[in-house]
Amino acid sequence: MTSLLIRGRLLSFKRAPLSRDDAASYSYEPDGAVLVVDGTIRASGSYGEVIEEAEDGVPEVDHRPHLILPGFIDTHLHFPQMQVIGSYAANLLEWLNTYTFIEEQRFADPAHGARIAVRFFDEMLRHGTTTAVANCSVHKASADAFFAESLKRNMRMIAGKVMMDRNAPEALRDTARSGYDDTKQVISDWHGKGRNHVAITPRFAITSTPEQMEASGALAREYPDLHVQTHLSENREEIEFTCSLYPDAKDYTDIYDRYGLLGPKSLFGHCIHLSDREADVMSESGSVAVHCPTSNLFLGSGLFPLRRLTQREKPVRVAFATDIGGGTSYSMLRTLDEAYKIQQLLGERLNPFESFYFATLGNAEALSLSDRIGTLEPGTDADLVVLNAAATPAMALKMEAVSTLSEELFLLQTLGDDRSVVETYVAGKASKSTIGIAG
Numbered sequence: 134m135t136s137l138l139i140r141g142r143l144l145s146f147k148r149a150p151l152s153r154d155d156a157a158s159y160s161y162e163p164d165g166a167v168l169v170v171d172g173t174i175r176a177s178g179s180y181g182e183v184i185e186e187a188e189d190g191v192p193e194v195d196h197r198p199h200l201i202l203p204g205f206i207d208t209h210l211h212f213p214q215m216q217v218i219g220s221y222a223a224n225l226l227e228w229l230n231t232y233t234f235i236e237e238q239r240f241a242d243p244a245h246g247a248r249i250a251v252r253f254f255d256e257m258l259r260h261g262t263t264t265a266v267a268n269c270s271v272h273k274a275s276a277d278a279f280f281a282e283s284l285k286r287n288m289r290m291i292a293g294k295v296m297m298d299r300n301a302p303e304a305l306r307d308t309a310r311s312g313y314d315d316t317k318q319v320i321s322d323w324h325g326k327g328r329n330h331v332a333i334t335p336r337f338a339i340t341s342t343p344e345q346m347e348a349s350g351a352l353a354r355e356y357p358d359l360h361v362q363t364h365l366s367e368n369r370e371e372i373e374f375t376c377s378l379y380p381d382a383k384d385y386t387d388i389y390d391r392y393g394l395l396g397p398k399s400l401f402g403h404c405i406h407l408s409d410r411e412a413d414v415m416s417e418s419g420s421v422a423v424h425c426p427t428s429n430l431f432l433g434s435g436l437f438p439l440r441r442l443t444q445r446e447k448p449v450r451v452a453f454a455t456d457i458g459g460g461t462s463y464s465m466l467r468t469l470d471e472a473y474k475i476q477q478l479l480g481e482r483l484n485p486f487e488s489f490y491f492a493t494l495g496n497a498e499a500l501s502l503s504d505r506i507g508t509l510e511p512g513t514d515a516d517l518v519v520l521n522a523a524a525t526p527a528m529a530l531k532m533e534a535v536s537t538l539s540e541e542l543f544l545l546q547t548l549g550d551d552r553s554v555v556e557t558y559v560a561g562k563a564s565k566s567t568i569g570i571a572g
C-alpha cells in the first residue's frame with residue numbers, strides 16, 4: 134500500500150455554479166489536504182481532519198499557498214495534429230485539406246506515432262490535463278501508439294481510431310468494413326486496459342459514406358457503453374457541403390440521428406450553428422455539445438452560443454475542449470480565457486467559478502465519468518492539478534491586488550498557462566518531473 138498526503142488550498146465543485154456568489158456549488162479549504170492511497174483519494178478536506186485518517190509517518194507534500202483542483206479534463210482534441218497547430222488558413226475546409234490531411238498521413242508509420250505520443254502525454258502533464266478525449270488518425274497504429282503511452286503513464290484517456298472513407302486523400306481513407314473491423318480490434322486491444330477508454334470515432338459526415346455511418350451506428354449499438362465522438366455544425370461551408378451529401382436528412386444533426394449516433398455518451402465537437410430543432414434533438418438524446426473556443430476563433434468558425442444552448446426549455450449538455458490542432462493552446466486555462474471572451478462578444482457573462490467547473494467536474498459529467506474524475510471526493514482517482522496564480526512576474530504583481538477566490542481564479546484563466554501548473558498528479562503520482570524523460 135502506498136500513501137501520500139498532499140497539502141494545499143483545495144477547490145472542487147459539487148455542481149454547476151449559478152453565479153459568482155453561489156458558494157454552495159463548490160467546496161474550498163484554505164488549509165486542506167488530499168490523502169491518496171494506491172492511486173485513489175481516501176480522504177479530502179481540512180488538513181486537521183484528513184491527517185487524522187492517515188497512518189503515522191505518511192509522506193507529505195506541502196503545496197501551500199497553491200491551489201489544488203481535480204486535474205483538468207479536455208473533451209476534444211486531435212493527437213495527430215501536434216505539428217498542425219498554427220497553420221495559416223482561411224477556414225476549416227482549407228485548413229483540413231491543406232495541412233491536416235497531409236500531416237495525418239505520417240501516422241501510418243508506427244514509429245512516428247510512438248514518438249508523437251510521448252510528446253503528447255508530456256504536453257498534457259505540463260498543462261495539468263489528466264484526462265483527454267482524442268481523435269487519433271485513420272491508422273490503427275496511431276491508436277495503438279496513443280493507448281500504449283497512456284497505459285505507461287496510467288492516465289484515464291478516451292480515444293478512437295478515426296473512421297473516414299471519402300473526401301480525403303487515399304492514404305487517409307479506410308472503408309466501411311475496415312473502419313468497423315479496426316475499431317473493433319482497437320476496442321478489444323485497449324478498452325479497459327489500465328484506465329483507457331475507446332471511443333467510436335467517425336470523423337464527420339463529410340468524410341464518411343452512408344455505409345460507414347451505418348457501420349458506426351452498428352458499433353454504437355454493439356458497444357452502448359462506449360463514447361462516440363465526431364464533429365457537428367462548425368462552419369457554414371461545412372454545413373452546406375454536409376447537407377448536400379445527405380439530401381434526405383432534415384439537417385446536419387439529423388444525419389447522425391438517423392444512424393443512431395446521438396446519445397448521452399456522444400460528444401459533438403463545435404455545435405456553433407445549430408437550429409432550434411437540432412438543439413431540441415441534442416437535448417432529448419442527452420448528447421453533448423463540445424465548445425472549442427481557441428479553435429473557433431483561430432479558424433473563424435463562429436461564436437459558440439453557450440447560453441442559447443444551456444438556458445433553454447430543453448437544455449443541451451455542454452463541455453469545453455482545446456481541439457488541438459485547430460485549437461491554439463494545450464492549456465485549459467487559455468481555453469477558459471477564450472471561452473470568456475466569446476461570451477463577452479455575445480453579450481453574456483461566464484463567471485470564473487463556472488469556468489473552472491467546466492474544466493473539472495462539468496467536463497467529467499459531460500463524459501459520464503464524475504464517479505471517477507473531476508472531483509476530490511473520496512473513492513475517485515487521485516488525478517490533481519496544483520496551480521500557482523503568481524507564476525509569472527505579471528501574475529505576481531496582479532496577485533497583490535487580488536483578495537477573493539473568484540478574483541484569483543479569474544487571474545489564473547486570464548494570464549495563466551503551463552507556467553501556472555506547479556504539479557500534475559496522475560493517480561496520486563507527481564508526474565511533471567517525468568516530462569521529457571521518455572523518448
Ligand code: GUN
Pocket residue numbers: 211225229233336337364367428456459
Ligand atoms: N472537422 C473534421 N475534422 C476536423 C478537425 O480535425 N478539426 C476541426 N476543427 N474540425 C474538424
Ligand code: ZN
Pocket residue numbers: 209210211364402456459
Ligand atoms: Zn476536432
